[in-house]
Amino acid sequence: MRPETAVARELAALLPPGAVHATPSAEFLSDETEGRGFRGSAEAVVLPSNAPEVARVVAWCYEHDVAIVPRGGGTGFAGGAVPLDGGVALSLDRLVRVRSFDPLLWRIWVESGLRTADLHRIARESGLWFPPDPGAAEQSQIGGNIATNAGGPHAFKYGPTGAWVTGLEAVVAPGEIVSVGGPIRKDVAGYDLKSLLIGSEGTLGVVTAAWLKLLPAPESALPVVGFYRGTASGCAAIERVLGSGLPVAALEYLDAATLAFATPSFPGEVPPPAALLVIAEADGSRTEATRLRGEVLEALAEDALVVQAPTDPGAVAELWRWRDGVSLTVTAERGAKVSEDIVVPIDRLAEAIEGTLEIGRRNGLEACSWGHAGDGNLHSTFLVAPGDEAELRRAELAAGEIFALALRLGGSISGEHGIGWMKRGQLARQWAPRALDLHEEIKRAFDPKGLFNPGKKLARWS
Numbered sequence: 001m002r003p004e005t006a007v008a009r010e011l012a013a014l015l016p017p018g019a020v021h022a023t024p025s026a027e028f029l030s031d032e033t034e035g036r037g038f039r040g041s042a043e044a045v046v047l048p049s050n051a052p053e054v055a056r057v058v059a060w061c062y063e064h065d066v067a068i069v070p071r072g073g074g075t076g077f078a079g080g081a082v083p084l085d086g087g088v089a090l091s092l093d094r095l096v097r098v099r100s101f102d103p104l105l106w107r108i109w110v111e112s113g114l115r116t117a118d119l120h121r122i123a124r125e126s127g128l129w130f131p132p133d134p135g136a137a138e139q140s141q142i143g144g145n146i147a148t149n150a151g152g153p154h155a156f157k158y159g160p161t162g163a164w165v166t167g168l169e170a171v172v173a174p175g176e177i178v179s180v181g182g183p184i185r186k187d188v189a190g191y192d193l194k195s196l197l198i199g200s201e202g203t204l205g206v207v208t209a210a211w212l213k214l215l216p217a218p219e220s221a222l223p224v225v226g227f228y229r230g231t232a233s234g235c236a237a238i239e240r241v242l243g244s245g246l247p248v249a250a251l252e253y254l255d256a257a258t259l260a261f262a263t264p265s266f267p268g269e270v271p272p273p274a275a276l277l278v279i280a281e282a283d284g285s286r287t288e289a290t291r292l293r294g295e296v297l298e299a300l301a302e303d304a305l306v307v308q309a310p311t312d313p314g315a316v317a318e319l320w321r322w323r324d325g326v327s328l329t330v331t332a333e334r335g336a337k338v339s340e341d342i343v344v345p346i347d348r349l350a351e352a353i354e355g356t357l358e359i360g361r362r363n364g365l366e367a368c369s370w371g372h373a374g375d376g377n378l379h380s381t382f383l384v385a386p387g388d389e390a391e392l393r394r395a396e397l398a399a400g401e402i403f404a405l406a407l408r409l410g411g412s413i414s415g416e417h418g419i420g421w422m423k424r425g426q427l428a429r430q431w432a433p434r435a436l437d438l439h440e441e442i443k444r445a446f447d448p449k450g451l452f453n454p455g456k457k458l459a460r461w462s
Contacts, residue, residue, distance in 0.1 A: 005022060007043040007044045007088065008020050008022035008044040009022075010060065011044055011046055011057060011060060011088070014053075014057065014060060015048060015053055015056070016049070019046060019047050019048060019049070019053070019094075020044055020045070020047075021044065021045040021046075021047070022044055024041075024042045024044065024089060025045070027074065028042065028045045028074075028083075028091060029041065029042060029082065029089070030074070030082060031074045031075065031076045031079060031081055031082055032074075032075060032076060032077045033076075033077060033078070033420075033421075035331065035335065035337060035384070035386055036336065036338055036384075036392060036395075036396075036422070037387075037389075037392060038082060038421070038422070039082070040069075040082040040083040040085070041083060041084075041085060041086060042069070042087060042088060042089040043066070043086045043087060044089070045089045046089070046090050047093055047094050048090070048094065049094045049095065050095065050208075051095075051208040052177070054095075054171045054206055055171045055175050055176065055177050056175070057088065057090060057175075058090075058171050058172075058173070058206065059174060059175025061088055061175075061451060062173055062175055062449060062451060063174070063175075065449065066086075066087055066088055066451065067085075067086065067087025067088065067451050067453075068087065068088055068090055068206070068451055068452055068453070069083040069084075069088065069089050069090060069202065069453050070090050070202035070206045070207075070453060071089050071090060071091045071092065071144075072092055072112070072113070072140065072141035072143050072144025072145075073136065073139040073141045073144055074139070075134075075135070075139050075140045076144070076148065076417065076418065076420060077339055077341070077417045077420075077422075078201075078417045078418045078419060078421065078422045078423055079421035080148065080201045080202065080419075080421065080456050080457070081144070081202070082420075084421065084454065084455045087454075090206060091113075092111075092112045092113040092141060092143050092144075092206075092208075093113050093141075094113060095112050095208060095209070096111055096113045096114050097110070097111045097114075098110050098111075098114070098122065099111065099209060100183075101126075103127070103128055103214075106128060106213060106214045106215060106216070107166070107183050107211060107212065107213060107214060108122070108130075109167075109211050109212075110209065110210060110212065111142075111208060111209045112141060112142055112144075112207050112208055112209060113142075113143060114141060115137070115138060115139065115140065115142075116132075116133075116134065116136075116137040116138075116140045116141065116142065116145060117137040117138045119142060119212075120133075120137065123214050123217075124217060127216060128214040128215065128217060129214060129215045129216065129217040129218070130164065130214055131155075131157075131158035131164065131215065132145065132150060132151060132152055132158070132159075132160060132161045132163075132164060133154050134150035134151060134152040134161075134416070135152065135327060142161075142210060142212075143207045143208070143210075145161040146162070146165060146168070146197070146198055146199075146207050146210060147199070147200065147201050147207060147418075148161075148199060148201060148416065148417065148418040149161055149162045149198050149199035149416065149418075151372065151375070151377070151415070151416040152372075152416075153250040153252050153279075153281075153320075153323065153372060154249050154281075155372065155375060156249065156375055157247060157248065157249045157250070157283075157374075158215075158249070160416065161198070162198040162199065164212050164213045164214075165181075165198060165211070165212060165213075166181050166183065166184060166185060166187075166211045166212070167180065167181030167183065167184070167210065168180055168181060168194050168198075168207055168209070168210050168211075169207070169208050169209040169210070170197055170205040170206060170207045170208060171205055172205035172206075172446060173205070173446065173447050173448065173449065173452070177208070178193075178205075180197075181194045182211055183211050185213075199418065200457070201418045201419065201453060201457045202452060202453040202456070203443060203446075203447065203452050203457045204442070204443065204446040204447060204452060205446060205447075205452060206452075218249075218284055218285075218289070219285045219286050219289070220283065220284065220285065220286045220288075220289035220290070221249065221281055221283040221316065222281065222282045222289050222290070222292075222293040222309065222310075222311060222316070223250075223279055223280065223281045223282075223309070223310065224279070224280050224281070224282070224293060224296045224307065224308070224309045225268075225278070225279050225307065225309070225310075225319070226277070226280075226300035226301070226306075226307045227271050227276075227277055227304060227305045227306045228274065228276045228278070228303065228304055229273055229274070229303075230275050230276065231255065231256075231275060231353050231354055232350055233276070233303045234253065234275070234276030234277070234278055235253075235276070235350040235353070235373075237278055237300050237302065237303065237304065238251060238253065238349065238373045238374070239346065239347065240299045240300075240302065241280055241296060241374075244295065244299050246282075246292060246295055247292070248282060248292070248296060248374070249281045249282070249283040250279065250280065250281040250372075250374070251279070251280050251372070251374030252278070252280075252323060252371070252373055252374075253276060253277065253278050253279075253349075253370060253371065254276070254277040254326065255276060255353050255356075255357075255368055255369050256274070256275040256276065256368075257357075257366070257367065257368035258330060258370040259274060259276070259277050261329050261333050261368070262322065262325075262326050262329045262330075265322055265325070266322055267315065267319055267322055268308055268310075268319075271306045273305060274305055274306075276353075278300060278373065279319070279323060280300060282295075282296050293309060326370055327339070327379070330368060330383070333366075333383055334366070334383040334384060334385050335384075335385055335386045336383075336385065336386045336392075337381050337382065337383050338381065338384060338392070338395035338396065338398070338399055339379050339380070339381040340379070340380050340381075340399050340402050340403070340413075340417075341371070341378070341379055341380075341415045341416055341417040342377075342380055342402055342406035342411055342412065342414070343376050343378075343406065343411045343412040344376045344378070344406055344411035345376055345410050345411065346373070346375075346376045348409040348410065348411070349376055351409055352376075352378050352380070352405060352406070352411070353378065355405045356368075356369045356378065356380040356381075356402065357369075359398050359401045359402060360382055360398060362401075363382070363395070363397060363401075365382040365384070365391070365395055366382070366383040367380070367381065367382050367383075368381050368383075369381060372415070376411065376415075380402045382394075382395040382398050382399070399422075400426075403423070403426050403429060407429055407430055412430060413426045413427065418457065419456065419457045420456055420457070421455055421456055424455065424457075425459070425460055425461025427439070427458075427459040427460075428459060428460050428461075431459070436459040436460060439459045440459055440460075443457075
């Protein structure tokens with residue numbers, strides 16, 4: 001490792017004044033895994049303002065064998081944007097320009113530091129919509145969403161972030177700007193490098209800008225909320241929505257423990273025996289949404305304790321604000337949590353929900369789950385007290401059991417949070433050796449020196 005002052009001094013000579021911080025502040029050294037005791041260190045933080053400045057930083061780091069850790073809003077749950085042991089934290093906070101916006105063509109070209117909420121606002125003001133809605137929209141950035149292929153509730157119908165990316169600009173080794181795709185809907189001219197960069201967690205390069213598709217905003221969006229006496233009846237309702245062929249925009253769930261934590265802030269009445277909550281949303285034109293809402297009401301009403309269906313726009317917005325705040329509500333119960341985002345086939349969802357609770361009991365931990373039921377994506381969570389090392393060790397062991405549970409049920413170790421540092425090596429449980437080899441060969445092809453976000457998204461770990 002080079003002396004911190006030397007790294008900062010040499011990078012400062014390449015960038016405008018104020019773009020290099022020799023003493024990294026805490027905000028650049030952690031993410032949502034801080035409650036798990038994970039915090040990194042960096043020799044410098046750089047805040048470039050455009051892609052050429054990013055390229056200069058990467059070129060200098062590649063020449064001097066200094067690690068590069070790209071960083072968005074710091075909202076990740078896998079430690080993917082935390083510098084492990086020195087190197088340069090490359091913040092994209094200042095890459096916020098909208099380079100082009102063509103509302104009549106349903107497309108926008110934005111830089112990677114633009115916050116998710118700002119993109120939603122820009123689209124909404126022109127009657128358009130960017131469907132991916134991962135949590136922490138006021139803090140998360142488009143580049144980070146691309147790096148993890150983030151989803152959110154509406155990924156069920158509309159797909160995760162990557163489904164809306166038609167082109168990328170990125171800085172790759174040894175410090176060159178490349179562009180793949182663009183303001184086009186189809187492109188099979190070469191290997192799909194764009195899709196390799198999506199979800200790569202900054203390990204293959206630094207995404208600096210993206211062309212994104214937009215949609216006309218739905219005229220109406222009407223949620224339906226069902227409360228159920230048990231996991232089995234709630235999951236049966238979820239399968240009933242699917243089996244009825246109802247094209248809902250979102251299909252969410254909260255288990256009994258999560259619902260108990262979130263009940264005080266729920267914008268309505270929660271029946272006391274409720275052990276599972278399901279939210280489904282009907283959208284489209286006013287006529288389409290109203291018709292679909294009726295069909296969803298019918299599907300969810302069977303075996304439900306209560307079904308609620310707000311129609312007032314304020315009440316609808318309040319419901320989704322409540323749902324968006326569930327993760328923070330759960331964290332507040334003990335002060336920290338270990339939360340993993342496994343995926344299982346939808347017909348195994350009930351087993352995964354109950355399995356999460358059993359793993360918690362076995363490890364002496366308070367457990368709960370919630371998530372994107374339509375995608376079979378659970379946020380299996382164990383509550384811990386900050387600083388309780390023994391409890392945290394048990395929670396980390398429980399997380400390993402959660403991964404094993406997902407694979408036993410035919411699923412995956414991650415649906416939208418990525419591998420980062422926290423799940424290093426877990427992919428070896430899921431993929432065959434040759435697939436792991438290909439994963440590692442792709443990394444070497446993009447990053448022969450291994451300097452882009454080292455230690456992250458590792459297929460194998462000893």
